[in-house]
Structure formats: structure tokens, C-alpha cells
């Protein structure tokens with residue numbers, strides 16, 4: 850990450866260094882979709898000269914409302930960086946595994962599909978935990994039905 854990178858805080862309009870750091874003005878920390886907005890309001894997307902104008906509009910109470918196309922561009926740009934997604938917590942992984950084994954692997958598989966674009970690390974973890982359980986439970990069901 851370049852040290853010259855600047856970004857406007859989408860929350861309070863402070864121009865700060867970096868994209869994902871807490872805002873010195875209001876303490877807001879961009880995450881998830883907020884990080885895409887942060888990217889759109891940064892020197893990675895805007896000319897450095899435009900930042901003060903954007904900052905002034907946000908300070909005047911305007912909320913950034915990026916279009917889907919812009920969010921998509923931000924997502925693409927940030928997609929390579931898996932740092933965006935911290936992955937599942939230990940507790941979430943256990944919950945995913947326990948649900949997969951005891952009840953149904955469906956929530957894990959649905960979560961994997963749902964997160965695939967938004968949270969690539971979590972999605973892969975959910976899939977890794979749920980897919981084997983899906984095969985197991987399908988096998989057990991087949992055994993009970995046919996067996």
C-alpha cells in the first residue's frame with residue numbers, strides 16, 4: 850500500500866492517509882462494502898485535486914451513493930486483496946461445522962455461495978467445512994433410503 854495514498858472519509862469528510870485505516874476525524878473503519886466506497890473516494894480512483902471537493906460535499910451532509918457499476922469496479926480493484934476479508938472466526942467455523950454435521954450442510958453451502966464475491970476467504974472456508982458434510986449426509990441418507 851502506497852504511503853502517498855489519500856482517501857476521503859465517507860462518514861465525516863476528513864481526508865486521511867490510507868484506505869483501511871481508522872479515520873482520525875471520526876474513528877470510522879471501512880470494512881466490507883464500506884471499503885469499496887473508501888476505494889472510490891481515494892486517490893486510487895479520484896484525482897488528488899478532487900479529494901477536497903468530495904470532502905467538502907460529505908461535510909455538507911451529502912452521502913456518497915455509488916452506482917452498482919462503480920461498486921463493481923471497486924470490488925474488482927480490491928478483489929485481489931484478500932486482506933479485505935478476515936475470514937471466519939474460530940467460533941463461526943465451529944458453528945458452520947457443527948451445523949453441517951448435526952443438522953444440514955445447507956447453511957454453509959448457502960453462505961459460501963452468498964459470500965463468494967463479497968467475502969472470498971469466508972466463502973471458501975464455509976465451503977470447505979460444509980462440502981464434506983454434504984457428501985456424508987447425502988451418503989447416509991442414501992444408505993437409509995436404499996440400504
Ligand SMILES: [Zn+2]
Nearest residue numbers: 858861872875
Ligand atoms: Zn471520518
